[in-house]
Amino acid sequence: MDLATVNALSYEDFVDAFGNVVEKCPLVAAAVWSKRPFATLTALEAALGEFIDALPPSGILRCHPDLAGRDLRDGTLTRESSEEQAAAGMDALGSEEASRMSRLNEEYKARFGFPFVICARMNDKAAVLRQLSERRGNVREVEVTRGIEEVKKICRLRLHTLVLTDAPKL
Numbered sequence: 766m767d768l769a770t771v772n773a774l775s776y777e778d779f780v781d782a783f784g785n786v787v788e789k790c791p792l793v794a795a796a797v798w799s800k801r802p803f804a805t806l807t808a809l810e811a812a813l814g815e816f817i818d819a820l821p822p823s824g825i826l827r828c829h830p831d832l833a834g835r836d837l838r839d840g841t842l843t844r845e846s847s848e849e850q851a852a853a854g855m856d857a858l859g860s861e862e863a864s865r866m867s868r869l870n871e872e873y874k875a876r877f878g879f880p881f882v883i884c885a886r887m888n889d890k891a892a893v894l895r896q897l898s899e900r901r902g903n904v905r906e907v908e909v910t911r912g913i914e915e916v917k918k919i920c921r922l923r924l925h926t927l928v929l930t931d932a933p934k935l
């Protein structure tokens with residue numbers, strides 16, 4: 766849809782359309798609806814980013830499913846997450862990769878109290894495993910910040926699949 770259509774959406778339709786731009790946090794879309802009209806897609810993105818920053822970061826991070834975790838195995842991922850995880854090859858790990866992933870994910874969660882979050886569409890499985898291994902050594906404050914940066918990347922890519930960009934047609 767284009768931006769004019771976005772700006773004309775009712776509250777319910779807006780939350781239906783954008784309720785999962787931040788994984789399982791429809792509150793973000795709900796809060797941002799009252800900020801319309803958005804002059805540009807960048808303005809919508811900025812409003813979402815501002816509200817993300819106003820929420821407790823560990824709460825947002827905890828809404829994310831593990832990469833290659835139980836939800837993937839049980840088929841209970843959201844559509845968006847399922848597509849993203851498949852794009853990074855998380856649905857096609859070899860058995861050694863899968864057990865390494867699972868061990869590192871558990872270690873990360875035990876250390877920080879929230880899951881490891883990374884924008885899967887911008888990484889392949891080797892990069893995901895490398896980042897997970899590296900980032901688990903960070904201090905919590907750094908990981909909270911990194912995780913939220915990744916949430917914003919995921920949000921941006923989800924948004925761009927829903928809304929046509931502002932770029933003028935040549």
Ligand SMILES: NC(=O)N[C@H]1NC(=O)NC1=O
Pocket residue numbers: 788829830831832845846849850880881882883884885886919
């Ligand atoms: N844990 C985690 O990073 N989850 C996610 N990343 C992503 O791109 N989609 C997700 O659901």
